[in-house]
Amino acid sequence: MSSSEHHNGKASVRRRGLLALAVLAPAVLATAACGFQPMYGNLGTNSIGTAQLQQVDIGVIPDRYGQKLRNLLIDRFYADGRPAATLYRLETTLTASEQKLSIQKDATATRAQLVVLAPYRLIDATTGKILFQANARSFISYNVLEQQYGALAAVENAYDRAILEISNEMTIRVAAELGRKT
CATH class of the missing domain: 1.20.5 (Single alpha-helices involved in coiled-coils or other helix-helix interfaces)
Incomplete structure (x- = not known):
């Protein structure tokens, strides 16, 4: 060269x-x-992840898994403890179904999928007007085990993973919606 x-x-x-x-x-x-604006970054003393989410009252969600979802949302929304007064209310419900994915010749399943749906809406606490509504959903696959304890633990783990996924999605979408309002 x-x-x-x-x-x-x-x-x-x-x-x-x-x-x-x-x-x-x-x-x-x-x-x-x-x-x-970054969703989780600090913008001076105010950030979407703390100030605006603190203004949301999280309604009661029926059933055991609903309580777990509500606790996860409380942990994410209320970094400094529960607020005395809120501007918004978040309402949601949970429905779940299980589908068998892998069926053997003797008609027993070895793999299943858990489908959890959570329709939710953000409501103005003073007017009652629905500001935002959406559906969060999670699809979690798990092994179907023969041992009773192992089978119960696999299903419980699948529910926990699905609820965690739904709480993350709801937090991000509600924070984004509140960020648009400011």
Whole structure:
């Protein structure tokens, strides 16, 4: 390779680097200018994850798994303890169904799927107006075991994973909705 070819190769790499910078710089500036805010980052003393979620009262959710979901939401929404007065109310319910996935010749299942659905809505506490409604859902697969304790533990674990997934989705979506309102 001659010296001029080597020089042209370095120049080509520099041009590609400058071209990439020229393309990416406007995109980064446009994102900053559009009001983009990180959901979990601190914005001075106020952040979506703490101040606005603290304004939501989480309604009672029936049944044992509903109580587990409510406790997870309380942990996520109330970082500094429960507020005395709230502006919003979150209402939800849970329904679950189990489907057999892998069936053997003797009609026993070796794999199953748990489907948990949680329709929810965010309500203005003063007017009663529904501000936002959505459905959170989770699909969790698990092994169907022959031992009674192992089978119960597998199902319980599947419910716990599904409820955790639903609580995460609800927290993110409610925080995003509240972030739009400010």
